[in-house]
Amino acid sequence: MRHAHTVDQVRDAEAALMATLPPGSLMQRAAFGLASAVIDLLGGSYGRRVLLLVGPGDNGGDALYAGALLARRGAVVEAWPMAEQCHPGGLAALRAAGGRPVDDCAHPPDVVVDGIVGIGGRPGLRPAAADAWLRATAHGAPVVAVDVPSGVDVDSGRLEGPHVVADLTVTFGTHKVAHLVDPAAAACGAVHLVDLGLEMPPAGIESLQPGDVAALLPRPRPDAHKYARGVVGVRAGSPTYPGAAVLCVAGAGAGLAGMVRYDGPVADAVRAAHPEVIAGPGQVQAWVVGSGAADHAAQLLAESLADQVPVVVDADALDHLPDRFPSPAVLTPHAGELARMLGVPRRLVEAEQLAHARAAAERFGAVVLLKGRHSLTAEPGGRVRVTTTGTPWLATAGAGDVLAGLIGALMASGLEPFEAASVGSWLHGAAATLASAGGPLTAGPVAEAVGAVVRHLPTAG
Structure with a gap:
């Protein structure tokens, strides 16, 4: 059975697991799973151009740490911040691996990684983020969403205002409602689940296998x-x-x-x-x-x-x-x-x-x-x-x-x-x-x- 949990259920399970792990371990697990999925999508990493759209929260951190892993595997990785501040540890890791921040999409990427908003975000993208997403995808590069496509309503499956449309969504720990319920599910593309070892309660939404x-x-x-x-x-x-x-x-x-x-x-x-x-x-x-x-x-x-x-x-x-x-x-x-x-x-x-x-x-x-x-x-x-x-x-x-x-x-x-x-x-x-x-x-x-x-x-x- 495939289970879909709410945002509050996921946060409670993540908090319980993080209390037993060294700081940052859960984000590193997520970043490794994300980077691996991007490599699989591209058929390799060396010489591939990766553009990260990075918000201020943990999804942006997941994207930045994944970008650092990709850079160490020979990818050309650029991070376009969607806010004045982004995850400081992730940005430092990206720079140390040879990646760099940018303020526009100067070169057509081979893949766009959407780390703008996480599962706690409100439906709809802010105008600047919506414009950045359109500019980043103007040349038809595939989009990989981190956890959920930014701008969807995670717990209801609603779409309200501008949102990311992904070719692949890499989610962590468990499926969320938006991965299964339309119209949001249609914006997720294929969904790949990275197991984080979360202990989840019973889910109100499930999908038969x-x-x-x-x-x-x-x-x-x-x-x-x-x-x-x-x-x-x-x-x-x-x-x-x-x-x-x-x-x-x-x-x-x-x-x-x-x-x-x-x-x-x-x-x-x-x-x-x-x-x-x-x-x-x-x-x-x-x-x-x-x-x-x-x-x-x-x-x-x-x-x-x-x-x-x-x-x-x-x-x-x-x-x-x-x-x-x-x-x-x-x-x-x-x-x-x-x-x-x-x-x-x-x-x-x-x-x-x-x-x-x-x-x-x-x-x-x-x-x-x-x-x-x-x-x-x-x-x-x-x-x-x-x-x-x-x-x-x-x-x-x-x-x-x-x-x-x-x-x-x-x-x-x-x-x-x-x-x-x-x-x-x-x-x-x-x-x-x-x-x-x-x-x-x-x-x-x-x-x-x-x-x-x-x-x-x-x-x-």
Whole structure:
């Protein structure tokens, strides 16, 4: 599991560790990890031109000490201070190693190291720092951020005002919220974690890794039969959108549950595409309702809630939510749908995704999966999982229908809503990446690739 901690949690852990170490040891560890990452990015250090943008805090010190290490490895290192004072020990180390301070970007660098503001900085860069960053990157050099890109809101993932956009972020001790939660996560580029040996408390935000998915995924027992593995019901589609029902059933029938039952208005289209599906009313362990349901959505949701089994509520059914759910529920909105659910502008949801996903989970007493580049699964109480699998090609019609079906199958097979939504989202993104192979895809192959993703998971246990 990848964990993301808040600024206060990180500071407390760093203070506890520094109390046991000689002064400056933690910064030296961070600087070594940073310098090593820069060398890896450049493919070497000798003769490479490195420009450090240095603020007054410890992130500037990390950058300066890393610059000293790079200078001793043959790099041409220049430090551009963003304040009247910068870390005195780091600056002395840089000068002793042959680096030098500058007051502009006179030569195009091979890499720019952003050490302007650390995790305690406020969102947005001051005008002088924003101008320096633009001048330093004008020739297209890659940017390495120290801990976080300067100017992002570390604990919320918000972006407010000018900020650094990094190709690589080298962070220390643990991931921070901004590394996982958009829109800030999109400014981080690739994230490399340097282990400092911090003892961290439990994190409220986490991200599943393949081993976690393997451990959570329900697998059939040797004596399993189709009913024991769970029956997932689908109430989706309409004469206007029959394909939504077909794709939702494809996700539900990707092999994660024992049987799929379809009870909706386009049974002929579903049977034609999926002859193994049972059509008509009957008992299920979970319902998936709403995908492409159009004018049928309210009725289908009411029927599903009356059964008092876990339910996945998608698409059109999200416009007909009860104040509270009588049984466990997963809601799967995109940003526009979540905005309607909460009565706020879409731009606010997109700007503060974490806050709004958590607010919706509390408001409806249900698990909320806010779909996006990094989808957020939030449950009442504040715990959140971030999905980092996927590909931009997954932004295609019908992909959400497949996802809803996958989550329903996982709930029918025994997973609790939070686990089902986060595991389903992870599998959906991984299957899309596999099916895409770097190119365009449509929704159907995403469902077809789920089996191959599961086969390639590490052995659980």
